[in-house]
Amino acid sequence: GEDVEQSLFLSVREGDSSVINCTYTDSSSTYLYWYKQEPGAGLQLLTYIFSNMDMKQDQRLTVLLNKKDKHLSLRIADTQTGDSAIYFCAESMGYSSASKIIFGSGTRLSIRP
C-alpha cells in the first residue's frame, strides 16, 4: 500500500537540533524526499535520498534512512526561527524523477526563543 506517516507537531528551542521522523510503507520506493512549506507558499525541496543510501548530509540538514524499518528522519542542526514551517516527508513510486510522489500529512515545526 501507499502510506507515509509523520507526527503532526514538533517544538524546539532556537539553536537546538530538530529531528523530524517519518515512516513509509512501500518497500519499492526509489527516492525519499523532504519538502518544506512556509505559510501561503508552495513546496520547496530541501533534500532527497536514494533508497540504496542510508545517510545524506547537506550543510545543516542530515537525512537518515533505515530501509529495513522503512523509517526516514530529517535532522536540522542549529535550528533558527526561519526554519519554522511545515515539513513533508514523501516517497517516489517509480524510477524516474517524474514519478508519482506520495506525501505525508506534514510536521509543523515551531521554534521557541
Next chain:
Amino acid sequence: DAGVTQSPTHLIKTRGQQVTLRCSPKSGHDTVSWYQQALGQGPQFIFQYYEEEERQRGNFPDRFSGHQFPNYSSELNVNALLLGDSALYLCASSPDRGLESPLHFGNGTRLTVT
C-alpha cells in the same frame, strides 16, 4: 530562470461551476504533475501529463481533467465543483529523464468553493 508559475493565485467559485487552472513548467521540463492540497493535509496526486497525454492518474473522479500543450504548459479543469474541492492546487514539473531531477513545485492556486 523562471521556475514553475501558476495562475491565478486565488480563485473563488460557486458550487456547480467549472474552473480552469494554468501552469507553466520550469524551463527545460517536459512533464507536469498536478496535486491537490486540502487544508492541514499533504498534497495528493491528481495526474501527470507528458507528451500532451495523461500518463498517470491518482484517485480523483472524472470531474478532474487536464491538458498539456505543445509548449509543455498545462491546464487543470474541474467540473461541477463541490465544496470539498476547496484546496490549494499545486503544479509540479520535472524532466522526464534523469533520476537526479526531482519535482519542482509552483506556489499553487488557492481555490475556494462557496
